[in-house]
Amino acid sequence: GESVGLHLPTLSVQEGDNSIINCAYSNSASDYFIWYKQESGKGPQFIIDIRSNMDKRQGQRVTVLLNKTVKHLSLQIAATQPGDSAVYFCAEGGYNAGNMLTFGGGTRLMVKP
Amino acid sequence: SQTIHQWPATLVQPVGSPLSLECTVEGTSNPNLYWYRQAAGRGLQLLFYSVGIGQISSEVPQNLSASRPQDRQFILSSKKLLLSDSGFYLCAWNLAENQPQHFGDGTRLSIL
Numbered sequence: 001g002e003s004v005g006l007h008l009p010t011l012s013v014q015e016g017d018n019s020i021i022n023c024a025y026s027n028s029a030s031d032y033f034i035w036y037k038q039e040s041g042k043g044p045q046f047i048i049d050i051r052s053n054m055d056k057r058q059g060q061r062v063t064v065l066l067n068k069t070v071k072h073l074s075l076q077i078a079a080t081q082p083g084d085s086a087v088y089f090c091a092e093g094g095y096n097a098g099n100m101l102t103f104g105g106g107t108r109l110m111v112k113p
Numbered sequence: 114s115q116t117i118h119q120w121p122a123t124l125v126q127p128v129g130s131p132l133s134l135e136c137t138v139e140g141t142s143n144p145n146l147y148w149y150r151q152a153a154g155r156g157l158q159l160l161f162y163s164v165g166i167g168q169i170s171s172e173v174p175q176n177l178s179a180s181r182p183q184d185r186q187f188i189l190s191s192k193k194l195l196l197s198d199s200g201f202y203l204c205a206w207n208l209a210e211n212q213p214q215h216f217g218d219g220t221r222l223s224i225l
Contacts, residue, residue, distance in 0.1 A: 045216070
């Protein structure tokens with residue numbers, strides 16, 4: 001069936017470096033994508049979203065890139081800080097899916113001081 | 114601003130006992146409400162969602178059930194828990210499709 005997945009289960013970066021977390025999706029009908037951050041023992045926290053009519057969206061220290069041609073989504077975190085250490089999930093949705101989001105398996109980001 | 118509350122934060126229950134987890138949303142009206150389960154180190158599995166009072170859709174057949182007795186209250190229940198029901202249960206809300214879902218801090222359920 002359709003699925004959302006992540007290339008790297010664990011990503012380790014040095015404090016101050018940029019981080020890139022990747023996500024592949026297989027449902028070409030998806031037109032809405034979200035990135036979440038989940039810290040240990042807490043619920044996922046919304047970071048940024050992007051709709052399929054855009055290929056890039058920027059927030060505070062974060063950028064989401066969408067490549068519809070290869071069905072790829074990435075989250076870039078600039079100047080990674082220890083507080084960025086968490087598990088990051090991508091999720092996809094679409095008009096065909098109604099209110100439903102399909103979540104990927106997650107990537108753990110570890111920031112080394 | 115809108116807030117979402119889940120309780121209890123942690124729960125330890127024996128096999129075969131009943132379950133009731135509660136979720137409430139404040140600061141908004143007529144939200145869409147969702148129950149997810151997250152196994153350790155895994156992604157989120159949608160269990161139930163509701164677009165209005167008394168309206169429940171189930172995504173996964175199981176021994177759990179959900180109810181929405183009030184606009185901003187969503188309850189997850191079971192008559193008889195199984196060992197496989199252990200996990201981290203998350204409630205979420207949004208106002209429309211293709212808008213971010215906002216999550217509570219979850220209930221960690223351990224079945225002994």
